Amino acid sequence: MKKxxxxxxxxxxxSKIMAFAKPYQGYYYLVMVSAILLSAFxxxxxxxxxxxxxxxxxxxxxxxxxxxxxxxxxxxxxxVIFQYVFVYFANWLGQMIVKDLRATLFNxxxxxxxxxxxxxxxxxxxxxxxxxxxxIASIFSQGLFMIIADFLKMGLVIFVMLYMNxxxxxxVFSVLPVIxxxxxxxxxxxxxxxxxxxxxxxxLNTFVQERISGMKIVQLFGREDIEQNTFDAINNRHKKAWxxxxxxxxxxxxxxxxxxxxxxxxxxxxxxFNTLNGGSISLGTxxxxxxxxxxxxxxxxxxxxxxxxxxxxxxxxDRVFKIIAxxxxxxxxxxxxxxxLEGKIDIENLRFSYLPGEEVLKGISxxxxxxxxxxxxxxxxxxxxxxxxLITRFYExxxxxxxxxxxxxxxxPLNFLRNHVALVMQDVFLFADSIFNNITLYNPxxxxxxxxxxxxxxxxxxxxxxxxxxxxxxxxxxxVMLSAGQRQLIAFLRAYMANPTILVxxxxxxSIDTFSEELxxxxxxxxxxxxxxxxxxxRLATIKKADRIIVMDQGEIVEMGSHEDLLQKEGGAYQKLxxxxxxxxxxx
Numbered sequence: 001m002k003k004x005x006x007x008x009x010x011x012x013x014x015s016k017i018m019a020f021a022k023p024y025q026g027y028y029y030l031v032m033v034s035a036i037l038l039s040a041f042x043x044x045x046x047x048x049x050x051x052x053x054x055x056x057x058x059x060x061x062x063x064x065x066x067x068x069x070x071x072x073x074x075x076x077x078x079x080v081i082f083q084y085v086f087v088y089f090a091n092w093l094g095q096m097i098v099k100d101l102r103a104t105l106f107n108x109x110x111x112x113x114x115x116x117x118x119x120x121x122x123x124x125x126x127x128x129x130x131x132x133x134x135x136i137a138s139i140f141s142q143g144l145f146m147i148i149a150d151f152l153k154m155g156l157v158i159f160v161m162l163y164m165n166x167x168x169x170x171x172v173f174s175v176l177p178v179i180x181x182x183x184x185x186x187x188x189x190x191x192x193x194x195x196x197x198x199x200x201x202x203x204l205n206t207f208v209q210e211r212i213s214g215m216k217i218v219q220l221f222g223r224e225d226i227e228q229n230t231f232d233a234i235n236n237r238h239k240k241a242w243x244x245x246x247x248x249x250x251x252x253x254x255x256x257x258x259x260x261x262x263x264x265x266x267x268x269x270x271x272x273f274n275t276l277n278g279g280s281i282s283l284g285t286x287x288x289x290x291x292x293x294x295x296x297x298x299x300x301x302x303x304x305x306x307x308x309x310x311x312x313x314x315x316x317x318d319r320v321f322k323i324i325a326x327x328x329x330x331x332x333x334x335x336x337x338x339x340x341l342e343g344k345i346d347i348e349n350l351r352f353s354y355l356p357g358e359e360v361l362k363g364i365s366x367x368x369x370x371x372x373x374x375x376x377x378x379x380x381x382x383x384x385x386x387x388x389x390l391i392t393r394f395y396e397x398x399x400x401x402x403x404x405x406x407x408x409x410x411x412x413p414l415n416f417l418r419n420h421v422a423l424v425m426q427d428v429f430l431f432a433d434s435i436f437n438n439i440t441l442y443n444p445x446x447x448x449x450x451x452x453x454x455x456x457x458x459x460x461x462x463x464x465x466x467x468x469x470x471x472x473x474x475x476x477x478x479x480v481m482l483s484a485g486q487r488q489l490i491a492f493l494r495a496y497m498a499n500p501t502i503l504v505x506x507x508x509x510x511s512i513d514t515f516s517e518e519l520x521x522x523x524x525x526x527x528x529x530x531x532x533x534x535x536x537x538x539r540l541a542t543i544k545k546a547d548r549i550i551v552m553d554q555g556e557i558v559e560m561g562s563h564e565d566l567l568q569k570e571g572g573a574y575q576k577l578x579x580x581x582x583x584x585x586x587x588x
Contacts, residue, residue, distance in 0.1 A: 010314060016321050017139065020097045020104075027093050031145055034086040039152040041079040043160060046291035048072045053284035086149065094140030101320065102133045108324050114394040115354070116328040122213075123206025128323055131201060132316035139317070143310030150299035150306070157296045161289065165281060168289045171270055172296065175263045179256060179300045186252040190308040193244040198315065200238035207234055260297045264290055330393055332414040336407050341420050341501040342370040343404070343532030345391070350400035352390060360386050362555040363400070373533040375543035377577060378552035384536045387552075388504050391534075392421055404502070422500035428487040430479030435464060436471040438479075439494045446497060454497050458523040460489045485520065492523040503533045540578055549574065 021028050048071065056065045106129060161169040211218055211227055218227055271286040273279075345368040352361040361383050368374050376384045389395045391402055393409060402409045409417055430438045440446040448471060455461035463486065467473040479487045495503060505524065521542070528535075537543045544563045551559035551566070551573045558573050559566055566574035 010318075013314060013318055013321065017097070017136065017317055020100050021093065023100075024093055024096055027089050027096075031086060031089050031093060032148070034082045034089070035145060035149040036152060038079065038082040038086050038149060039156050041075055041082060042153060042295070043156045043292075044075055045072065045079060046288050046295070047160065048075060049291070050282075050284035050288035053287055054282045055284075058283055086145070090145045091137075091141040094137035097140065098133050098137040101136065102129060105129055105133065105320055105324060108326070111330075112326075112328045113330055113396070114389065116326070118354075121206045121210075123209035124202050125323075126209065127202045127205045128319055131205070132198075132319050135198075135316035136313050136320065138309050139313035143306055143313055146306050147303060147310065150303055154296055154299055157292050161292055161296075164288065165285055168267060168271060168281065168285070171266045172263055172289065172293045175259050175266070176296075176300075179259050179297060182252060182255050182259075183300055183303065186248055187307050189248045190245060191311050193241060193248060194308055194312050195315065196241040197238070197245065198312065200234065200241050203234050204238055207231060256297065256300070260294060263293050263297065267293065330396065330414060331410070334410060334412040334414065334416070336411045337413060337416050338405070341405050343501045344368065344370045344406070345502065345532060345534075346401075346403040346406070347387075348401045348403070350387075350390065350397055350402065352386060352395065352397045354386075354395075360555050361390075361397075364555075364557060365400075366550065366557065368532055368534070370532055371530055372547045373528055373535065373545070374548050374550060375535045375537060375546035376550045376552060377537060377540065377543070377574070381554075382552040383555040384552055385506055388423065388506050388534065388536065391502075391504065392423055393417060419498070420501040421504065422495035422498045422502070423504045423506065424488070424491045424495050425506045428479065428484075428491040430475050430482070430487060430490060432474070432477040434469075434472045434474055435467070435490060438475060438490060439471075439497055441494070451493070451497065455493055458492060458496055458526040459519055460493055460523060463489060463519065488520055489523065492520065492527060496523070496527045501532065503528055503531045505533070505535045505537075540581055551577070 048068070052065070052068055052072065056062065056068060109125065109129070158169075161172060207230070211231075218224060267286065267289050271281045271289065274281040275283055275286065345366070347364055347366040350361050350364040351359060353359045364383070364387065366374075376387065378384055386395075390397045391409070393414060404412070404417075404420075436448060436451060439451055451471065452461060455464055464470055464473075473481075475481050475487075475490075479490070482490070505528075524535075524542075535543055535546060540563075543549060546563065548560060549563060549566055550557055553573060559569065561569075566572060567578060569575055
């Protein structure tokens with residue numbers, strides 16, 4: 001897998017992130033100002049202690065000491081206040097930005113072509129929309145602002161040190177290269193380790209999501225042990241990646257602590273002897289340098305970790321913005337909107353391929369009259385479902401045209417087109433919600449009374465009422481609480497409620513029980529009445545009543561006619577399909 005390399009200060013990428021901060025510009029400046037004031041007050045506190053020791057405690061001038069202590073307390077209180085403002089609003093800003101960014105990403109995802117999802121793992125997309133987005137928040141809460149505040153503090157500390165005593169400053173600075181070198185090595189090592197961690201998290205998400213979705217296959221073929229072993233291997237790689245970060249931390253921080261202790265020891269050694277020998281270094285100055293050295297080294301110990309947090313955020317942002325920058329949207333430039341459609345469909349020399357050079361539809365031409373029911377049959381891979389995908393504009397055809405009422409479907413706005421075309425698929429998808437919400441899809445114009453009337457009209461009301469809670473029954477994820485036939489009935493009702501001009505049934509009556517088939521047949525007769533209907537079916541018994549039957553083979557129309565006419569064609573494709581299916585049913 002190709003490694004993701006993102007510069008820590010990728011200006012173009014950082015500009016994209018900061019574009020989401022524009023609505024909160026005032027809070028951004030508030031955080032920056034609080035960082036500056038926090039640096040000033042945190043540096044002022046040890047300096048005031050130095051003054052207290054040298055000017056009041058050492059000469060035993062207790063007059064005014066109480067007032068000075070109150071001044072110190074006030075300074076400390078201001079430091080606490082600005083610390084609160086800085087931490088709270090840095091985190092608040094990060095969460096507001098990722099909220100908007102997540103909404104932008106989701107909006108992008110729901111408008112992608114189906115072709116995009118054909119080649120993108122769901123687990124990885126979930127990782128981008130959840131884990132990676134949250135990691136971007138750390139750029140503001142733990143990365144960028146913290147680093148800026150630390151650099152401001154360190155710069156001010158160095159200035160105060162040099163101003164107070166350059167000799168003591170040199171002692172502190174002599175240890176500084178060791179910390180800087182260790183920090184740099186730590187930063188590089190942690191960057192590689194965290195990249196590996198992110199990769200393994202994505203692998204885990206993808207693997208778990210796919211296995212949970214395909215749990216029936218896992219258990220049916222007895223693959224539990226095999227999948228467990230595969231999961232253990234991925235999980236072990238994830239553990240090793242995290243342990244690398246732990247190992248680097250366990251080495252770096254003791255080195256940093258030892259360096260700090262050595263610095264304090266050198267300061268005490270040099271400053272102590274200087275003070276005892278009547279030198280120019282006061283006791284307060286010595287205390288000041290001990291505190292300032294800790295204030296200088298503490299950010300350095302943590303800054304590597306913060307740089308890695310920033311790096312992780314930038315890597316995550318790069319992944320997210322790559323999705324946002326992806327152009328995989330159905331072109332929606334149509335501006336033709338009619339008051340109502342008749343439902344006349346004209347397919348003209350239609351050609352399409354999922355992969356370059358592998359044509360699935362090879363110049364299909366077909367005319368469907370308003371209110372006509374047309375059935376399409378053929379072997380698997382003949383191009384039946386592909387034709388439906390093009391009519392609903394899930395995919396874009398390459399040559400030819402599809403017209404509805406004489407107008408190309410590309411000239412209709414996408415929402416207008418899909419509002420007039422209802423699709424009932426073989427594999428019905430239901431959300432983990434109530435039956436009512438799965439039927440209306442939260443359309444506020446549809447009341448429960450409307451749904452009940454529609455259910456009665458197509459004959460599924462009794463079935464829904466028999467469920468616990470009736471229309472409020474929660475079908476759980478993907479509708480697992482219902483049988484395949486019951487899910488089909490819900491899909492039929494959902495399509496009926498949409499009141500489409502064109503109805504498409506894609507294998508909608510396959511793999512269901514006899515009782516459900518009777519209900520579905522009744523529902524089919526009801527919802528196809530006076531509507532242009534395209535029915536794709538394997539079971540030829542369900543399409544005898546169709547006005548016309550289209551037989552497809554390898555992307556072409558090979559036969560067309562009524563059920564009776566096609567059966568009379570000796571050696572015809574439809575007759576062969578019928579004989580094959582009839583003989584199989586007889587054997588059963």
